Amino acid sequence: MSVNRSAVDVCGKRARQSGRNVVQLALMIALAAIPMLIPTTAVAHDAFGDLGPFYASMLHPLADPLQAALLVGTAAFLAGRALSVVRRAMPIFLLVAGIASIAVFSGKFNATPSILAGFAALLAGLAATLPENWTPRVVVYALVAATGALVGLAPGTPDGGLTLQPLMGSIFGISVLVTVLWFTFEVAARRLTVLLPKVVGTWVAAVGILVIAFSASASVIL
Amino acid sequence: MIRAIALLALCLMALSPAAVRSHALEPGFLELAPYGPSQWRVTWRKPQVNGAPMAIEAELPAQCSPRRGPAPVFDGRAFLSAWVTTCEGGLAGGDIRIDGLERTRTDVLLRYSTAPEATPQAARLTAATTTFTVPQDPGALGIAAGYFALGVDHILNGVDHLLFVLMLLLLVRSWRPLLAAVTSFTVAHSFSLGAASVGWIVVPAPPVEAIVALSIVFLAAELLRADRGQLGLTQRYPWTVAFAFGLLHGLGFARALLEVGLPEGDVPLALLAFNIGVEAGQILFIAIVLILGAAVARLYPVLSRKLAAPGSLGLRTTAYGVGTLAAFWAVERVAGFIT
Numbered sequence: 001m002s003v004n005r006s007a008v009d010v011c012g013k014r015a016r017q018s019g020r021n022v023v024q025l026a027l028m029i030a031l032a033a034i035p036m037l038i039p040t041t042a043v044a045h046d047a048f049g050d051l052g053p054f055y056a057s058m059l060h061p062l063a064d065p066l067q068a069a070l071l072v073g074t075a076a077f078l079a080g081r082a083l084s085v086v087r088r089a090m091p092i093f094l095l096v097a098g099i100a101s102i103a104v105f106s107g108k109f110n111a112t113p114s115i116l117a118g119f120a121a122l123l124a125g126l127a128a129t130l131p132e133n134w135t136p137r138v139v140v141y142a143l144v145a146a147t148g149a150l151v152g153l154a155p156g157t158p159d160g161g162l163t164l165q166p167l168m169g170s171i172f173g174i175s176v177l178v179t180v181l182w183f184t185f186e187v188a189a190r191r192l193t194v195l196l197p198k199v200v201g202t203w204v205a206a207v208g209i210l211v212i213a214f215s216a217s218a219s220v221i222l
Numbered sequence: 223m224i225r226a227i228a229l230l231a232l233c234l235m236a237l238s239p240a241a242v243r244s245h246a247l248e249p250g251f252l253e254l255a256p257y258g259p260s261q262w263r264v265t266w267r268k269p270q271v272n273g274a275p276m277a278i279e280a281e282l283p284a285q286c287s288p289r290r291g292p293a294p295v296f297d298g299r300a301f302l303s304a305w306v307t308t309c310e311g312g313l314a315g316g317d318i319r320i321d322g323l324e325r326t327r328t329d330v331l332l333r334y335s336t337a338p339e340a341t342p343q344a345a346r347l348t349a350a351t352t353t354f355t356v357p358q359d360p361g362a363l364g365i366a367a368g369y370f371a372l373g374v375d376h377i378l379n380g381v382d383h384l385l386f387v388l389m390l391l392l393l394v395r396s397w398r399p400l401l402a403a404v405t406s407f408t409v410a411h412s413f414s415l416g417a418a419s420v421g422w423i424v425v426p427a428p429p430v431e432a433i434v435a436l437s438i439v440f441l442a443a444e445l446l447r448a449d450r451g452q453l454g455l456t457q458r459y460p461w462t463v464a465f466a467f468g469l470l471h472g473l474g475f476a477r478a479l480l481e482v483g484l485p486e487g488d489v490p491l492a493l494l495a496f497n498i499g500v501e502a503g504q505i506l507f508i509a510i511v512l513i514l515g516a517a518v519a520r521l522y523p524v525l526s527r528k529l530a531a532p533g534s535l536g537l538r539t540t541a542y543g544v545g546t547l548a549a550f551w552a553v554e555r556v557a558g559f560i561t
Contacts, residue, residue, distance in 0.1 A: 055379075063249075083521065086521060087521055087522065155299075156297075156299035176514065179513075179518075180514065180517065182517065183513055183516060183517035186520070
């Protein structure tokens with residue numbers, strides 16, 4: 001009886017291992033095939049052809065101070081939270097930003113009104129100055145979801161409609177920038193001073209206040 | 223000491239509030255791209271203020287006609303107008319002015335080329351400086367800046383070169399051999415770039431491009447070999463492999479430089495600036511990859527180990543993905559010059 005049971009166990013293990021191998025193989029083939037499905041790979045020489053739209057979208061935060069402020073504010077805010085919280089907050093931020101990017105690139109939404117993004121920057125900046133135990137997990141997740149949505153919407157609807165390169169560039173740029181910024185602030189907070197993310201937060205809050213003031217002031221020629 | 227310096231730097235930044243104000247708004251953008259003989263395509267992007275275009279207007283040099291563009295169209299974020307202007311005698315020496323900019327707190331970025339073969343130049347107009355005079359001669363600094371930007375642009379647009387560097391990063395994990403490999407790659411491609419640019423080496427571009435693709439296939443295969451616990455050539459002699467392939471990649475960089483052309487009388491300067499630009503782009507890429515890797519390792523250590531450990535699904539997938547793509551390029555490029 002016990003021999004039969006161990007034989008069944010062995011067979012089960014082998015079947016599961018075999019299943020995992022098949023899944024791994026399928027995944028590898030699928031991932032390897034994806035680049036082949038991108039038609040621009042046919043352009044030799046520059047490998048992917050003109051990457052201008054990809055880089056333009058990727059670097060958009062560097063040309064859009066408000067989007068940059070939101071990214072920096074979110075990264076500074078997360079740098080002051082516990083790792084266990086950031087582990088969940090980061091995917092939430094990236095997921096919402098990705099969905100918002102798809103929505104805005106497909107023309108479903110317009111760019112974020114400046115005043116709203118200004119408020120979000122102010123909120124993220126101020127939140128970055130708060131101690132860790134003042135920000136429950138739910139608040140952290142809600143805040144990063146909100147800033148993620150606004151960061152994704154920031155580039156506005158492109159002229160050419162939904163095209164792969166600018167969309168991928170935007171999502172890639174947001175992901176890379178927020179991760180790099182978070183890590184830089186986090187390391188600086190550990191190695192230099194814990195004040196650093198808070199100081200960055202106050203700068204972002206200041207940018208938010210200025211944007212709100214400019215947006216609200218109809219009489220001032222900007 | 224480091225903490226004190228960091229705090230001092232933060233305090234100094236806090237003392238310059240203008241830095242915040244000047245970047246609080248989206249800037250305007252004016253581009254003049256050569257279009258035909260004595261013609262330029264003008265793109266003028268005005269920021270929007272409360273749903274209306276900002277009260278500023280671009281005025282081109284007196285020798286251009288028309289000097290102003292048509293009514294702008296809202297593109298969802300800013301007001302855009304585009305037109306073609308004819309400038310008899312070229313742009314050089316002419317004044318480009320932004321009317322009304324002095325009454326604002328925003329900036330206008332200007333990007334222009336004086337000729338189709340000239341490197342694009344950039345300038346920033348502000349409320350304090352509303353007029354820009356297009357220089358007759360870009361000068362040594364202008365040439366260096368232009369070719370530096372070209373070098374950065376070339377490496378960041380050359381996905382094949384970046385994939386080669388990425389494979390090198392994945393293969394060589396210790397920092398000393400990695401530093402040796404990256405340095406020898408740099409030295410090698412600087413050497414062949416210089417030699418090819420001044421005409422000491424003349425090699426047709428298509429075979430070079432094909433071998434560049436093959437070099438990536440080679441490193442992808444080496445990555446798979448490493449997965450099986452075997453030490454490949456790259457891991458045993460990282461700097462030698464990087465040097466050999468660096469020579470080939472340098473020939474590829476030279477092609478980009480030769481397409482643009484080198485300014486007469488300033489060849490060494492342009493060559494040096496281009497090479498430094500390539501290095502800067504390469505270092506930027508390496509830094510971003512390393513920081514991203516460290517960030518993922520900090521956030522998700524288990525996942526990072528599973529993805530980056532020798533023999534892991536992540537490394538095998540990367541090796542197969544990059545190898546397949548590079549093999550495709552190799553076949554395509556070989557087919558291109560055979561047919």
